[in-house]
Amino acid sequence: MTTGTGPQDALAGAFEEQRGRLVAVAHRMLGSRADAEDAVQEAWLRLARQDPAGIDNLGGWLTTVVGRVCLDVLRARRIRPEAPYDDRLPELVVSQDEEGAPEDGALLAESVGLALLVVLDTLRPTERLAFVLHDMFAVPFEDIGRILGRSPDAAKMLASRARRKVQGGSPRPAAERQRQRAVVDAFLAAARAGDFEGLMRVLDPDVTWRSFSGRGEVVRVGAAEVAVRAQRGARAAVTTRSALIDGEPGIVVWGPSGRVMGVMACTVADGRIVEVLSVSDPERLAAMDLPAHPGPDPSGH
Structure with missing residues (x-):
């Protein structure tokens, strides 16, 4: 994707500025880098069909689209048990483990740990979306509610329920x-x-x-x-x-x-x-x- 001076080129440039964050969101949602890239590409295709003048907040609009695409993918996984997601190898993040080294919280946050991945995969799609968007990316419950088609209070309840299930998968002391x-x-x-x-x-x-x-x-x-x-x-x-x-x-x-x-x-x-x-x-x-x-x-x- 290249940038230039036309409206479409400007839109592409603005999208590229958001791409890294969008892939990170989708990766936490889906646990797969390839699926995350596909979800973000789908968001670009939808954006390319829009009139940019009608989008007040591009970052929020794209997060909403990526969230809904990920929700569809998570729901489809549950409908097709013949191809279970947990049979696929999770993408591994490798880091140094030196005795006496301080906890690298930022790096652990970047990783969907093995234990956490298992727990996330047991959540309902709506719970997973609410938890990931709010607890990992600080998306307001009002915005999450719009993605889910529910009230902010309902989105908050979903995230709280998911958080209780996930607590056992958080980084250890x-x-x-x-x-x-x-x-x-x-x-x-x-x-x-x-x-x-x-x-x-x-x-x-x-x-x-x-x-x-x-x-x-x-x-x-x-x-x-x-x-x-x-x-x-x-x-x-x-x-x-x-x-x-x-x-x-x-x-x-x-x-x-x-x-x-x-x-x-x-x-x-x-x-x-x-x-x-x-x-x-x-x-x-x-x-x-x-x-x-x-x-x-x-x-x-």
């Missing part, structure tokens, strides 16, 4: 994160040592490992099966580095050439790993824009 990191570190140490019993001690009996490679998704269930898989993977000549993967303790893996080979996120509950999500698909890794090999890990991994 630093002390809790450190305890969870210790569990993941114990898992990695046991895997490298080939310590099957050590692995079993930190794995929940019903742990699930979802791995995404270029060949597709593989799901392993049960502590014994996951422990055997972890032992095999630890024999590879790789370098690992602690990281936060969507707010969960995990690792980034580099091969001997310095190329990123994978990321792994672990969900810890009651001192044991209950879920592992790993990605080794080169295309997905490339989309994460991960750094090149950073050198030795001061933690010894």
